[in-house]
Amino acid sequence: MSFTSYIQYAAIKSLSKLYGKEFSENDFQVNETKPEFTGDYTIVLFALVKTLRKSPEALGNELGEQLVKDNPAFFSGFNVIKGFLNLLIADERLTQLLKENYQNENFGKKEKTNKNVMVEYSSPNTNKPLHLGHLRNNFLGWSVAEILKANGNKVVKTSIVNDRGIHICKSMIAWEMFAHGDTPDSTKEKGDHFVGDYYVKFNDVYKQEVDGLMKSGKSEEEAKKEAPIMKKAQQMLFDWEQGKRDVRDLWKMMNEWVYTGFDETYRRIGSDFEKTFYESETYLLGKDFVKEGLEKNILFKKDDGSVWIDLSEENLGEKLLLRSDGTSVYMTQDIGLAKQKFEEFHLDKSIYVIGDEQLHHMKVLKEIIRKLGMPFADEIFHLSYGMVELTTGKMKSREGTVVDADDLIDEMVATAEQHTKELGKVNDFSEEELKELYETLGLGAMKFYLLRVDPKKRMIFNPEESIDFHGFTGPFVQYTYARIQSILRKTGIEETEISLNQLSTEQLLPLERQLIIMLEKYGNILSDAANEMNPSLVAGYVFNLAKLYNSFYTEHSVAHAETEAKKQLRLSISVMTAGVIKSGLQLLGIKVPERM
RNA sequence: GGUCCCGUAGUUCAAUGGAUAGAAUAGAAGUUUCCUAAACUUUAGAUACAAGUUCGAUUCUUGUCGGGACUACCA
Numbered sequence: 134m135s136f137t138s139y140i141q142y143a144a145i146k147s148l149s150k151l152y153g154k155e156f157s158e159n160d161f162q163v164n165e166t167k168p169e170f171t172g173d174y175t176i177v178l179f180a181l182v183k184t185l186r187k188s189p190e191a192l193g194n195e196l197g198e199q200l201v202k203d204n205p206a207f208f209s210g211f212n213v214i215k216g217f218l219n220l221l222i223a224d225e226r227l228t229q230l231l232k233e234n235y236q237n238e239n240f241g242k243k244e245k246t247n248k249n250v251m252v253e254y255s256s257p258n259t260n261k262p263l264h265l266g267h268l269r270n271n272f273l274g275w276s277v278a279e280i281l282k283a284n285g286n287k288v289v290k291t292s293i294v295n296d297r298g299i300h301i302c303k304s305m306i307a308w309e310m311f312a313h314g315d316t317p318d319s320t321k322e323k324g325d326h327f328v329g330d331y332y333v334k335f336n337d338v339y340k341q342e343v344d345g346l347m348k349s350g351k352s353e354e355e356a357k358k359e360a361p362i363m364k365k366a367q368q369m370l371f372d373w374e375q376g377k378r379d380v381r382d383l384w385k386m387m388n389e390w391v392y393t394g395f396d397e398t399y400r401r402i403g404s405d406f407e408k409t410f411y412e413s414e415t416y417l418l419g420k421d422f423v424k425e426g427l428e429k430n431i432l433f434k435k436d437d438g439s440v441w442i443d444l445s446e447e448n449l450g451e452k453l454l455l456r457s458d459g460t461s462v463y464m465t466q467d468i469g470l471a472k473q474k475f476e477e478f479h480l481d482k483s484i485y486v487i488g489d490e491q492l493h494h495m496k497v498l499k500e501i502i503r504k505l506g507m508p509f510a511d512e513i514f515h516l517s518y519g520m521v522e523l524t525t526g527k528m529k530s531r532e533g534t535v536v537d538a539d540d541l542i543d544e545m546v547a548t549a550e551q552h553t554k555e556l557g558k559v560n561d562f563s564e565e566e567l568k569e570l571y572e573t574l575g576l577g578a579m580k581f582y583l584l585r586v587d588p589k590k591r592m593i594f595n596p597e598e599s600i601d602f603h604g605f606t607g608p609f610v611q612y613t614y615a616r617i618q619s620i621l622r623k624t625g626i627e628e629t630e631i632s633l634n635q636l637s638t639e640q641l642l643p644l645e646r647q648l649i650i651m652l653e654k655y656g657n658i659l660s661d662a663a664n665e666m667n668p669s670l671v672a673g674y675v676f677n678l679a680k681l682y683n684s685f686y687t688e689h690s691v692a693h694a695e696t697e698a699k700k701q702l703r704l705s706i707s708v709m710t711a712g713v714i715k716s717g718l719q720l721l722g723i724k725v726p727e728r729m
Numbered sequence: 730g731g732u733c734c735c736g737u738a739g740u741u742c743a744a745u746g747g748a749u750a751g752a753a754u755a756g757a758a759g760u761u762u763c764c765u766a767a768a769c770u771u772u773a774g775a776u777a778c779a780a781g782u783u784c785g786a787u788u789c790u791u792g793u794c795g796g797g798a799c800u801a802c803c804a
Contacts, residue, residue: 166748179784297804412804462801488798491799492733556767558765605741609753613768616768620764683768684769684770686768693763
C-alpha cells in the first residue's frame, strides 16, 4: 500500500474512532506537503470542517493526535496550519522502505493480471519515409504499451500498415516514368526515402500539368481531374484492385523497399510489434456487418445504392459506409478490423494511438460499433495526441518543411558525439562503446523531448531546444544515473552487498528523507501514467528525482560519509534512485549509460 | 456556419477546486584542492479579457477576443 493510500486509510479509521461516523476517501484529500511547510503529507481539512462542525484548528489537532497515537510506527509528528494538517513520516518507516526495496527491480510495478490490451501505433503509409510526427506517435505508443505492462496488463503491440491506395500508386507511376530502372540498391538510398522521392516527383509533375491545363483555360477542378499523371495513377489503382499481375508485382517490390527502410528506423528507435496488419489484407473487412445493419434498420440505403448510417442524434451527421458502386470506405474496414482484433486476441481493451485530427473519425467509429450492438464498443479507446509543429509553423510535405525522422536521429546522435568529445570523459572507450553511447544519449534526448509533454496537447518542436542536453532532458537524467554508477564502482558495492543492519539510525537529514519519500511515490506515478496513458508523468517524475538526487549529491558525500552507517544508508538510497531512474527511463524507451 | 481543442514568465512546458501558480531555457550573480561542473546555489520574471458559482478558481459555468483541428462516395 502506498503512503498516500495508507494515510487515507489511517485517517478514515482515526476519524470514525474520534467522531463515531463513517468516512470515505472522497471526504478529504491527502496531498504532498508544500516545501515551505514542515511535514511530508498533508490532509486538507476544509471539507471535513463542514460535516463535523468543528474549527479547522481543533479538528486538525484532534485528528493529528489520534493518527500519531494509532500509528506510532508510521507518523512521528504533526502540525496544523489553517485548514491543513501536516504529517511527518517516521524515520524508521522510511529506512524500512529502503531496506525492503532498494534492490527491487520491480519496485513500483504491479502484479500481473489477465487483462489483454492491444496498443495500435505507428501505422505508417508506404509512400514516404517517417517524419517527426511519426516519431511522437511511435514513442508514445511504445511507451504507453510498456507502462501498461508495468501495471500488470498483457499487451499486444500492433501496427496497421497502409500499404494500398492511391498514394502508393502515385509513387509507383512516378517510378515507372522516371526511374529508368533505378533501385535503392543501385542508388545506395534507404528504401523508404527512395520511394518517397518518387512520391514527391509525382506531385511536382502533377502540379506542372495542372498549371499547364489551367493556362490553357481549364478550371482548377477540371485541370486536377484531367492531369494525365493523375489519370495514370487512378488507372493503376483500378488495375491493382483487379489484381493485374505486373501492377501487383511492382507494388510488392516497392513496398518491400519501403519495409526494409522502415525496419532499419524501427530497429534504431526501438519500435516493435507483435502483430502487423496490412491494409491490403483488411480493406475488404466489414462488409458482412453492412448487410446485418441494413436488416436491423440501423443502416439505410440511398436511392443510388450507397449505404449510410444516421448519427445526427449524436451530432455526428451521416456517415457513408458503402459507396454506390458497392466498394467500402476506410470506416467500413475499421469496423471490421476492430472486431477481428477483439476476437483474435481476446481483448479487454483496444487502444488506438492516432493524431487528434481523427477525433471525429474515431468518435464515429465507436458510435457505429455501439449501434451495431458489438459488445466491445466501450473498450475502444482513442489515445489522441496533438500535432507537432515547428517554430516556423506547421510541417507541410508540399512545402518541404517536413522534419525527416532519420535525419533528425542522425543529428541528435551527432550532437551527442560532439558534446561527449568536448567533455572528454570517456576517452578510453572503444569505437563500439562510443557509438553505443552516442545512440543512447542522442535517442534519449529525442525521446525525452517528445515524451515530456502531455500527449493530448499540441507541441512545438524547437530544433535548438531539442538538441540541448541540459535541464529538463534525457541526458540530464542519464547523467545522474551514470554518476551513481560511478560511486558504486568506486565504493566496490557491486561485490559487497550493503549491510542493511548497519543502516544509520541517526535522524535522517532533510534531503535523505525527501529522496526516500520521492522514491516511494514511483508506484503511484506508474498507475497514474497508465490510467491517463500519459508517459509525460513518468518523464516529469524521473527528472525531479534526478534533480533532487543531484542536490543531495553536491550537499552530502556518499563515499566519504561521516560514519560507516551513514555511508551504508546513502549507498542504499543511491542504489534505489539509480534503479528507479533506470526503470522509469526504460518505460520511455530510453537506455541508461554506465558512464558518460 | 457547425462540432471539438487550446490561450500560464521573453520562450518551451507543469499545476486530482486548496497554502505564497512550479520547472527548464534565455538573463543577472556565484560554486571545482573532496564520489563525473552534461552538475549545484542565489536572483528577476506569468494565469488573454470580463462576469458568475464558493470558505477558496489556472482548474468549473457563461460571454468576448485570439490560435488550431475536424466537418470527403480520400486514405
